[in-house]
Amino acid sequence: MAVSNYKWIRVVQSVFSHVFLIFVALTCLFPLLWMLRSSLMTNETIFIDKALIPQTLHFNNFYLAWTQGKFGVYFLNSIIYTASAVFAIIVIASLAAYAFSRLQFPGKNFFFYLFLAAMMIPLPGSFVPLVVLMNKLHLANTRIGYILCMINVGLSLSIYILKTFFDKMPSALEDAARIDGCSKLGIWFHVALPLARPAIAVVVIFNTLNIWNEYILATLLLNHEHLMPLQRGLMVYQGAYSVDYPMLMAGLSITAAPVVLVYLFMQKHIIKGLSEGATAG
Numbered sequence: 001m002a003v004s005n006y007k008w009i010r011v012v013q014s015v016f017s018h019v020f021l022i023f024v025a026l027t028c029l030f031p032l033l034w035m036l037r038s039s040l041m042t043n044e045t046i047f048i049d050k051a052l053i054p055q056t057l058h059f060n061n062f063y064l065a066w067t068q069g070k071f072g073v074y075f076l077n078s079i080i081y082t083a084s085a086v087f088a089i090i091v092i093a094s095l096a097a098y099a100f101s102r103l104q105f106p107g108k109n110f111f112f113y114l115f116l117a118a119m120m121i122p123l124p125g126s127f128v129p130l131v132v133l134m135n136k137l138h139l140a141n142t143r144i145g146y147i148l149c150m151i152n153v154g155l156s157l158s159i160y161i162l163k164t165f166f167d168k169m170p171s172a173l174e175d176a177a178r179i180d181g182c183s184k185l186g187i188w189f190h191v192a193l194p195l196a197r198p199a200i201a202v203v204v205i206f207n208t209l210n211i212w213n214e215y216i217l218a219t220l221l222l223n224h225e226h227l228m229p230l231q232r233g234l235m236v237y238q239g240a241y242s243v244d245y246p247m248l249m250a251g252l253s254i255t256a257a258p259v260v261l262v263y264l265f266m267q268k269h270i271i272k273g274l275s276e277g278a279t280a281g
Helices: 002-039 060-067 072-103 108-119 121-137 143-167 171-179 184-195 196-213 216-221 228-241 245-278
Strands: none
Touching: 002 171, 002 216, 002 228, 002 245, 072 108, 072 143, 072 171, 072 184, 072 196, 108 143, 108 245, 121 143, 121 216, 143 184, 143 196, 143 216, 171 216, 184 196, 196 245, 216 228
């Protein structure tokens, strides 16, 4: 009897846990579904039609948002900024992390702790010196200036994550690579990077989401419409077309779609990378 009662308790606990998790998932998904629903309606029916699926679907709202709202330009800018900054972060952070982990040089621990200390500073707190520096270098309102700032924002955490993985790289692999004639850069490229693929995936995902969703720094640095990323352009678009809610919702859907797709396709890498990083020692 005791075993049977224990099994029933486990079943009841499992049912309640799943019901709670489903409820939480629905509360997270409902705003996205409502946004997509509203983007397929007209301005006259969006506040009248209460159905979850509209009777008539107006896909032309996406075309109008893409062309009239200049979301094509904003989308291309975000792609350029995100791809350039993430690639540079991977190269710079992996080189720095490999040096901190496997090389010996004066002040190694001091400089690494500086990077750790930088992680304790809230991101908006670093925006003021970045903006001042960009203005003095005459890089404000330029693509390269914004990309450099986003690289700076993502370096500290990326170096820490990658160093954690390089710390547990077997030294025998380095010795074998040296015997084969590899230089330090060769070991970094042919040995360290392949082993750190889960960590690199985590760094790519986190920085992609951060750069894609960045708004404050883009507002401070970029004033020309042809340079604005999606998040900054969305606010300009909202100010210009705040009355046309379906077009605004279509713009929001365009902005959110890449982030949702990246997370859905890469969530396994996030879990794997973080779990392996947690067991590094």
